[in-house]
Amino acid sequence: MCCVTSTKALGRTSSKGEVILSKSPILQINPDRLFPVEPSVRRLCGELYEQVRAAPIISPHGHTDPAWFACDTPFDNALSLLVTPDHYLLRMLYSRGVALEDLGVPDRQGSVVVSPREGWRNFARRYYLFTGTPSKVWLDTTFAEVFGLTVQLDEHSADLYFDHINECLSQEAFRPRQLLDRFNVAFIATTEHALDPLLHHQALVEQGLSTRVTTTFRPDDVLDPDFDGFAENVERLGEVTGETVASYSGYLNALRARRAAFRAVGATATDHGPVSPFTACLADDEAGRLYGRCLSGAASGDERKLFRGHMLIEMARMSLDDGMVMQLHPGSSRNHNSALFNRFGPDKGADIPRRVDYCEALKPLLNAVGNEPDLELIVFTLDESNYARELAPLAGHYPALRLGPPWWFNDSPEGMLRFRHSVTETAGFYNTAGFNDDTRALLSIPARHDMARRMDARFLAQLVTEGRLSEAEALRLITTLTTDLVVEAYRLGDRVERFTAA
Amino acid sequence: MCCVTSTKALGRTSSKGEVILSKSPILQINPDRLFPVEPSVRRLCGELYEQVRAAPIISPHGHTDPAWFACDTPFDNALSLLVTPDHYLLRMLYSRGVALEDLGVPDRQGSVVVSPREGWRNFARRYYLFTGTPSKVWLDTTFAEVFGLTVQLDEHSADLYFDHINECLSQEAFRPRQLLDRFNVAFIATTEHALDPLLHHQALVEQGLSTRVTTTFRPDDVLDPDFDGFAENVERLGEVTGETVASYSGYLNALRARRAAFRAVGATATDHGPVSPFTACLADDEAGRLYGRCLSGAASGDERKLFRGHMLIEMARMSLDDGMVMQLHPGSSRNHNSALFNRFGPDKGADIPRRVDYCEALKPLLNAVGNEPDLELIVFTLDESNYARELAPLAGHYPALRLGPPWWFNDSPEGMLRFRHSVTETAGFYNTAGFNDDTRALLSIPARHDMARRMDARFLAQLVTEGRLSEAEALRLITTLTTDLVVEAYRLGDRVERFTAA
Amino acid sequence: MCCVTSTKALGRTSSKGEVILSKSPILQINPDRLFPVEPSVRRLCGELYEQVRAAPIISPHGHTDPAWFACDTPFDNALSLLVTPDHYLLRMLYSRGVALEDLGVPDRQGSVVVSPREGWRNFARRYYLFTGTPSKVWLDTTFAEVFGLTVQLDEHSADLYFDHINECLSQEAFRPRQLLDRFNVAFIATTEHALDPLLHHQALVEQGLSTRVTTTFRPDDVLDPDFDGFAENVERLGEVTGETVASYSGYLNALRARRAAFRAVGATATDHGPVSPFTACLADDEAGRLYGRCLSGAASGDERKLFRGHMLIEMARMSLDDGMVMQLHPGSSRNHNSALFNRFGPDKGADIPRRVDYCEALKPLLNAVGNEPDLELIVFTLDESNYARELAPLAGHYPALRLGPPWWFNDSPEGMLRFRHSVTETAGFYNTAGFNDDTRALLSIPARHDMARRMDARFLAQLVTEGRLSEAEALRLITTLTTDLVVEAYRLGDRVERFTAA
Incomplete structure (x- = not known):
């Protein structure tokens, strides 16, 4: 996909042109990697892959550093x-x-x-x-x-x-921006917490780049009473927005203000990472009462859970109002290894998936807003036992619901196959949301999208050769899965026009 | 399997014989659909499928309307x-x-x-x-x-x-009866609730058709205290049977009477769809006490669950007495979407599977009657994580227990493969119950059975080509899976004799 | 692998040399059994298998009777x-x-x-x-x-x-010892409960066989307050070791003494089979208080669970001290069928797997000792939904943790494929522990190891032909999986030297 731009040969030849007697084996990238073995399926798989091999990269959920693109150092x-x-x-x-x-x-x-x-x-x-x-x-x-x-x-x-x-x-x-061009990245979203000053994204707006590089609103820090420093975060939320967050209605206004601020620099989506997908639909006064107890630290574990579950529904309601796509990534037990966390901080590999049940947990949310065709709610899971059991049936029923791609540990060849094999028969293709790379590893983004394209081609090729899909349908679907569904699910039509038109 | 009986050509030719320039693509049904791709496996798969392609359809669990067959309009x-x-x-x-x-x-x-x-x-x-x-x-x-x-x-x-x-x-x-002949349906069971007047099935008895079209006893409405209108249903149960259902013993007698009424029109099986497979073995006086509290509406959620769990064991005991096969279909969260349910009623696609645990839940039932070789208890699941973990080990131990085929969302090519791959190594083939179509879509019944036969042929062909089964064993097993196990599990020997003898 | 040593032909010829007109079909063992069908994968699979077909058997976890080897009758x-x-x-x-x-x-x-x-x-x-x-x-x-x-x-x-x-x-x-030679068994471990007198293993020491046939320390009987006869077992533990087990510290000393006694006859590992992997880290005085309540029978169910969970951590700490490898086999509901258990006793096929969650359950244990690179903790599961979700991420993070092979019902061709496909992408190959046969069926040990070797070869061959692994890597890995990882995980370097050197 990407060719080396260095003019010097490498590996077994030194940078000075001398031959290096390297002891390391040759690095060869198999052009048919991840394709199935049976010759007729492999042939068709290759044809399908070729349709999207060079398609622009649309990366609607990720964790790259916006400073890279704003400063281009x-x-x-x-x-x-x-x-x-x-x-x-x-x-x-x-x-x-x-x-x-x-x-x-x-x-x-x-x-x-x-x-x-x-x-x-x-x-x-x-x-x-x-x-x-x-x-x-x-x-x-x-x-x-x-x-x-x-x-x-x-x-x-x-x-x-x-x-x-x-x-x-x-x-x-x-340089970062050159890499975006070279990688053919049409759109890339980063993720910032609710209190982020968005300076780099503001700079991107000023540089006319914000339709291509955009933030995502990730408000766990001000929504989840179990988040480290929740009360202080809410206080800062009030300062940042000028709302009086002592009251619940002021708090909701402050959240609306931050959503607007994120949208102003281009965001089309929010992201939520609660430990469980539990939701609860509370009356305003009850929610307000719990809010007070959460702020003061008086709330019990059950009350904090109830408040967190209620706020997910509030977020969905705000999405209905402001059109932001809502992403839900539950089920990770963060910082499982205390000693490592204490020494090195978060994101050092000690986040561990745990069992999650969606059917009853999402019921209050889906009963509140799931019938709204104008809402886009994209749900992810680390617990694959839910694919066929709960998530595909839910997505195959509620208009608001779509399934996100295999996430994190499941963003892998086998994980992708399990996803398609478990989900498609019940949710079909059109209740899914294309691929996310979900990464902070900028350099690997082409390789990640390439893997997803290969595995989708493989899945479709298998369906065709088993007589479960026509070749014409497969040829349409490979593009649908690679770009159309991402654009539709994340509402990126105006962002990637020039690419998908080409 | 079924040939068109219309004498007119269709599709690109109008019903008046004129050529229609249809914009729609040709509809082609691949004769090798669902077969595996590798040529040697595909060849054997085709040979196995050919053994049962035209075998009579035995449909022991479904939801077609008995009026169709009784009235033949x-x-x-x-x-x-x-x-x-x-x-x-x-x-x-x-x-x-x-x-x-x-x-x-x-x-x-x-x-x-x-x-x-x-x-x-x-x-x-x-x-x-x-x-x-x-x-x-x-x-x-x-x-x-x-x-x-x-x-x-x-x-x-x-x-x-x-x-x-x-x-x-x-x-x-x-017409419905002509379709039964054309589809080569040897036996089909419908499902009626305990209070159904069975008028159509009575008519079928009088028309001499009741050995071919039969009801199934589905008593959730009078067994589950959480069922809408439970107390009224029980009162009607008393009226219908002439038993004094104010007492627990009268209630049991009334249930026995309804079972007998269903058997009188040909039923060989019961069906139970509790939200969970929880069972409980209560002493008679404790069960009677709970019964009173459930009727009066005084019972707590736990008491209602206990009573429901106890009645499953009572049903199993009655099955031991009267020989009816007992089917258990737990794990569906019914009418998940309240707004849709309120507007359109049940069965509109908002029943969602949820996680279910069988090992401890079924223990009281299995300890009460699971060692009885004369009981046929067929258990289904929507939660496939139980296939290898709990259900295959339970079915591979208790004489009374068999596994029903992949149910509902899992009645699909991938669902069938997951079932056979997960279940066979522990439960073998002989603790399973053949295929159910479970449908109210009469016209699709041949296509559904055809899919199951293709997938079974595929599974067996794979085992043979991988040296895990002999070809002779596979040739025997394909018929065993298609007809013998259904007949045995549902006790239909006398119903389908003329078909299976042919 | 093993050739018949009887000089007489069999089957269709009688033991007296006469031809028997047997009605039974010919028994043929397919030399390519379990290999995949596609010709290029099959060819490579065969080559990989050939590398380890005749490799010595290392059996670090099993249930054969030590009397067989000590007495050789x-x-x-x-x-x-x-x-x-x-x-x-x-x-x-x-x-x-x-x-x-x-x-x-x-x-x-x-x-x-x-x-x-x-x-x-x-x-x-x-x-x-x-x-x-x-x-x-x-x-x-x-x-x-x-x-x-x-x-x-x-x-x-x-x-x-x-x-x-x-x-x-x-x-x-x-004879048993001849079979060990014929089967090329380099090492085999049996399993004995904490109070076992170890007479046969003592005899094996005296006969110089204890480096080849060794015990495993399985102390559920003196660690689990729910174990039948727990208090009496602890009393005997005191007698056997001479420690005053009335006190908690005496009890710990007694456990240390038994561990030493097992090590003295060659054991390198312990094994633990709690119903759940729940662990808890208690202060010494709290543990001591619970110990007293468990001994006296006053402890509640929760207290007994807490004590059992705490003692797993104590065992891990002792493993850190004495270097014994710790195996954890949770999740079996033992003696599910009461009638059968009452009549015939344990181990008659009525042990049923149940759902298990590892992420939170193991957290106290892993936070206490999981960061120790000198601890070997090998965890098994019967609940495969944990492979990709919890166990591979845990093993792919904590230095102390390794995954044991597919266990019991999952020790099967499909079970092995599910294990490798679900685990490898997250835990890699090097956080696993090779194969265990886990059997008391001595005669089938070669067949069991052969099945594992074939399935590993199959998995690797698939990766190579799909361009996910080089052939050179696969050729190295097949030996790694068959012997190296077992030797490393169970610390058997000095035991199998002469075999692996050959």
């Missing part, structure tokens, strides 16, 4: 770009005994004990741990197609990789 | 036969914004706002939503093989379909 | 060796109406009502029930490769089998 080095911010990598390395310190992860005081090169070597030495994981597919594809590397990453090639990647990053072509 | 029109009673279709259309009114679904007052033709057009226009679902496979097969249609259903062919199907329905050959 | 007969101790077989036969009495299973008084030959005939007659199950693959492989039988087992061949197997068992070559 060069990236620092291979380690800080590719390893230390990626909790997919940290967790696996940590699980086999690699200390986070040795990977250059700063502790809560910002202290770092190894040089970037040392951290990279420690990563490279254990890179084999990722064999069989999607992380390895994404990284190898990135190494080969973005950086033009030609040998595999291991302890022998660690320095070669580090030097070469850093050299690339210093070039103009590897 | 022609069906009204395409919409009221194929769309408005089919909650599989309504839910999906509703999920993408089609109002039920626009499909001709009557509200609770019986009011209908569109003509059948308009309703059919609204269905046809969104028929593409079913791409990838079993509903589309069933319908397309029905369109092609029952009605002889040769173009696909879409907005262009909507009227052609509507006119042609209606014309067919007016013909003698499309 | 000949086995009694086909029934008592192959059928009556195997609850996999008993449960299935019982589920289709075969009384345990008729299989020669002794009741609690030791009474047996059929002769071994009669019991064997009753087994043979219903052997077809196992079609499609792993038991049949294991047994057929054993019949063909260990006993050289050439016709299938059924009612016609029952006597031929019984006579031939008994004749084999009387030969020197079928």
Whole structure:
């Protein structure tokens, strides 16, 4: 998808043109990777994939840093770009005994004990741990197609990789905005908390880039009474918006104001990550009473849960008013590992999925707003036992509901197959929302979308060769899944016009 | 399986013999549909399927209207036969914004706002939503093989379909009893609630048809204290049977009397659809005490649950006495969408599966009667996480227990594969009960059984080609799964003799 | 793998050399059994399998009788060796109406009502029930490769089998220790409860065999207050160790002493089978208080659960001290069938898996010791919904945690595929622990390991042909999965040196 822009050959030839007798094996990216084996299915799969191989990337849910695009400064080095911010990598390395310190992860005081090169070597030495994981597919594809590397990453090639990647990053072509062009990114959304000053997104507005790079409103910090610092966050919410958040109605107004502020810099969607999808429909006075108790710290666990569940419905109602797409990502037990959290802070790989039930939990929300065809509510799950049992039947009934793509640990070849196989027969294709890359790893975005396109092509090819779909339907659907459903679900029609028209 | 009986060509030729320049694509039914792709497996799969392709249909669990067979009047029109009673279709259309009114679904007052033709057009226009679902496979097969249609259903062919199907329905050959013959239905069971007067089934007895068309005893309305109108239902149960249901023993006698009445018109089975499979074994006086509290409305939620759970065991005991097969279908959260339920009533696609645990829930029942080899207890699930974990181990141990086929949302190609792959290694083949179509869509019954036969052939073919089963075993098993196990599990030996002997 | 040592031909030729016109079909073991069908994958699968086909068997978790190896006396007969101790077989036969009495299973008084030959005939007659199950693959492989039988087992061949197997068992070559050699067993662990006198293992030490045949410390009987006879067991624990178990600290010392005694006869691991993986981290005085209440019988259900959960953490701490690998096998509801349990005792096929949640349950344990790279904690599950959802993410984060192989009902071709497909993308290969046979059926051990090797080869071959793994990686991994990970996870480096060096 992406070709190397460096003019120098790599891997077995040094950057000075000398031949390096590298001990590392050749890095080869199979052009038919992830395709099924049976020749007739593989052939059709390849044809379907070819329809969307070069389609623009629409990335409506992710975690890249907006400063990259607003400031367009060069990236620092291979380690800080590719390893230390990626909790997919940290967790696996940590699980086999690699200390986070040795990977250059700063502790809560910002202290770092190894040089970037040392951290990279420690990563490279254990890179084999990722064999069989999607992380390895994404990284190898990135190494080969973005950086033009030609040998595999291991302890022998660690320095070669580090030097070469850093050299690339210093070039103009590897500036963030150039990468957006090179990756053919039509649209990318970042995620900011409710109190974020949105400075970078404001800058993007001023630079005329905000239709392409946009924020997402993620208000867990001011909605969830169990969130660290909830009361202080609400107080700041009042300050930021000028609303008197001492009253429940002032609090709702403040939330409306922040939603408007996010929309003003281009946001089309909100995102919510409660520990469970529990919802509750309270009368205003009851909600107000609980709000007071949550703020004062007097609320019991059940009261906090009730308030959190009620506020999800309030968010849905506000979405009906202001047209923002609502995303729900429940079921992660955050910061499971206390010692690691205390030392290094959040997002170090210790968020663990837990069992979630949707049928009864979402009932109050869906009874309140689920019949509204003007609402877009996109639900994700980490608990795949819900795909066929609860989520596909719910999405296959309520007009407001769509299923988000396989999320996080399930954003993988097998996870994608399980999703399509479990969901399609009950929810069909049109109650889904296309692909999300959900990543802060900018460089791997093409590889992630490519994986999704390959797996969708594979699923459709199987249906055709088994006589469950016509080839004409499959040829239409591959584009529907890759772009149309994303545009429709996230209301991006005006953003990606020039791309999808092409 | 079924050939068109209309003498007129269809689709691209009008009913008057003129060529229609239809914009709709050709409708082609792949003769190898659902077969696996690898050539050697496909060949064997086809051979196994051929063994049972034309085998008689035995349909021991379904929801067709007994009036059809008792009165044998022609069906009204395409919409009221194929769309408005089919909650599989309504839910999906509703999920993408089609109002039920626009499909001709009557509200609770019986009011209908569109003509059948308009309703059919609204269905046809969104028929593409079913791409990838079993509903589309069933319908397309029905369109092609029952009605002889040769173009696909879409907005262009909507009227052609509507006119042609209606014309067919007016013909003698499309009368309900003729269809039973044409579809080679050896046996079909309907389902009636405990208070049903059974008039149509009585008529079928008098017409000598009751060994072929039979009822099933479904007593949730008089067993479940949470059922709408429970106390009134029990009062009517007393009136109907002449038992004094004020006492618990009179209530049990009344239930015995209704079971006998159902058996008298041919029933061999009961069916139970509690929200959970919870069972409880109470002493008679405790059960009697709870019964009184449930009738008076004084019972708490826990007491009602306890009583419901106890009555499941009573039903099993009565089955031991009278030989009726007991079916258990738990785990559906009925009428999840209150607004829709209030406007249109039940069965409009808003029943949603929920998580169910069987191991502890069924323990009291299985400890009471599970060791009885003379009891047939057939358990179904919507929660597939139980297949390998709880249900296959339970069925692979208790003599009384069998597993019903994949139910409802899981009655699909992928659902059937998941069932066989998850269940067979622990429960074997002989603790299962063959296929149920579970449908009120009479016209699709051949297509549904055909799908099950194809998927069973596929599963067996895979086992043979992977050296896990001999070809001789597979050739025996395909018939065992298609007919023998159904006959054995539902005790239909005397009903289908002439068919299976042939 | 194993060739018949009997010099006489079998099956269709009698033991006296006469031709028997057996009605039973030929028994053929497909050399490519369990391999995938697509020719290119099958070819590669065969090559990978060939790498490990003859690799030594390392069996770190099982339930064979140590007396067999300590005394090396000949086995009694086909029934008592192959059928009556195997609850996999008993449960299935019982589920289709075969009384345990008729299989020669002794009741609690030791009474047996059929002769071994009669019991064997009753087994043979219903052997077809196992079609499609792993038991049949294991047994057929054993019949063909260990006993050289050439016709299938059924009612016609029952006597031929019984006579031939008994004749084999009387030969020197079928003595337990000879079988270990013939099966190429490098290491095998048995399992003994905490109070076991370890006499046979002591004898094995004296015979110099304890590095090859070793015990495992299974202390549920003295750790779980719900265990039958807990208080008496703890009292005996005090007697056996000379510690004053009236105090909590004495109790801990007694446990340490038993662990040391097990290590002294060669144990490297402990095993724990609580009904749930619930853990709790209590202060010493609180634990001591609960201990007293559990001993006196005053503890509530919640208190007993809390104590059991706390003691799992104590065991982990002791493992950190003494280096024993800790295995956790939760989630089985033991002796589900009371009538059968009362008549025949435990292990008769009525243990049923139930739903288990790991994320929150293991959190206290993992927060206490999960960050210790020196701890080996191997967790198993019967609830596969946890593979991708909770266990792979936990194992892919905590250094102490590894996933055990698919257990019990999931020790099957499909179960193994589900494990690899669900676990690998998140936990990788290196957070797993190789294969366990977990069996008391000594004769089937080669067949069980062979099945695991075939399924691993199959999984790897699929990854390679789909471009997700290089062939070189697959060739390394097949040995890693078969031997290296087992040796590493169970700390058997010094035990199997001579084998793995070869």
